[in-house]
Amino acid sequence: MATTSSSVHALRAHELSKRFGATEAVADLSLDVAPGAVFGFLGPNGAGKSTTIRLLLGLLRPTAGTAEVFGVPAADVKRAHRLLAYVPADVALWPSLTGRECLDLLAGVGPGTDLGYRKELLERFALDPDRRARTYSTGNRQKVALVAAFATRAPLLVLDEPTSGLDPLMEREFRACIAEAAARGQTVFLSSHLLAEVQAVCSRVGILRSGRLVEVAGLEELRRLRRMELVADLAAPAPGLQRLAALPEVTGLRWPTPVRLELSLSGPPGAVLRALADADVTRLEVREPSLEEIFLDYYGEVPA
Template sequence: MNLLTVNDLTKKFGQFTALDGVNIDVKEGEIYGFIGPNGAGKSTTIRVLLGILKATKGEAKIFGKNVWKDAVDIHKHIAYVPGDVNLWPNLTGGEVIDLFVKLRGGNHRSKRKELIEKFNLDPTKKCRTYSKGNRQKVALVAAFASEADLYILDEPTSGLDPLMEQVFQEYVLDVKQRGKSVLLSSHILSEVEKLCDRVGIIRQGKMIETGTLDELRHLTRTNMLVETKNPITSINEIKGIHDLVHQGKALSFQVDAEELDNVIKHISRFGIVKLESAPPTLEDLFMRHYEQKDGSGAGGGT
């Protein structure tokens, strides 16, 4: 069953088309990754889903209800975390968390306490004293302490350190185990890979691909730069190598994740002098894989 459905969603600001026929569906108990470069239209889509912006065309429903007309009812059952959290400066973090939890009709004191400890948050400080990361923590604690059916998370780990990102991932998976749904907007591919059942990719306001990560396996290639004592032979015959380029004495190429072991074994026979590897950024991937598919030049929102 689909908890969230978006059909042919279009949003224009004057002559500018921020969203161009976006389609999304999030099933019950599913973590859906909504990914794309910054400025692709992720946050604009989410603002429509939250009833903040009215769509120019198309349909968006959450729990079978219209996101614009029934926004008040829908908000009783969703938790939202933006990428840049603004809080009341004179309230403490704990007071803000209590306010958000009460608005959703919950009172989970033990869960609240557990989350505050896990996220290493001091709830007694005034919000004006918090760093960006601590403001994110307040919003995340409030969201996960609530009894929501759908969690809409828009770049939620912005400003968090790697340890806190791990805590965040634990709670997202906990939400899924309890049968809840998550729409996770992100430009961090590794975060999406760890958490999401399906992924929808947006670029310049258009949905380019949707599927499981297995179906979108080309997104998980590793960039490699290798320099060896002896020239590498027969590398073209190795399975899973793409975009091979000679750079002086070095070779640069991409490797499919499942073939990485075989490639390393092959090149190690030639005496490795230098080896650099890095995951591709989403921006790189969009430029490489989708530029030809999306030749419209239409701009995207934020």
């Protein structure tokens, strides 16, 4: 693996902006990703994720702001790209080359490739490397790029919607490879709209909305920012529990039946639990929101 200083961030953006004519694709984006982190970059199609990645990698010139890869200016593409492996959302290969030839070519770009691990990955991803790239499906082209990236010893892996062409079995292998990369100390920057994928592998998450970063936090922090759903079944109706609606941390108090209470809770549950202690509760369920629900909340929507 290439040597990098532990005192610098793997990725850093400072007030990064990009305009295409009158369209503001990325606006005042500032972001730090620590070495060794598995960072999820969430947003729907059109939010500006791919544009941001191209700015971070020096593939686009920003309208304003700066970006760095392990302290190297992103604009210095030759130096910066020796520290990373990149899997774009739409993988294009050399059509007349075989998969193996493409892998060999890609291996010559970065800081080194573990050929033994690459052979293992070819088996795990069920990829025939001796076929011409022109015969590969979208999913197989994606596999070539993923095998090349995971086999490299670059300290930073930048993955932009990397599993879009993979079936569920291959997605499981992908998640295992993320864990293995993290165990080796590599930094992973994963851009995705697949919320379950990010929830499964990432330690921190940034949410992008219309080119603006609306939140950066750990998964547990994001959950605490949102709500918990509480359901209580009662042995008998308890009219006194209507007072729960007056608590500032309670929203959406509802009674589907006279003996079932449901509410949304933001903040600590102590006051609610003390109130329920006076009732004859037969079943209590407290559920944290999924990352999907957290994400949709930022867009003013809550799943039904």
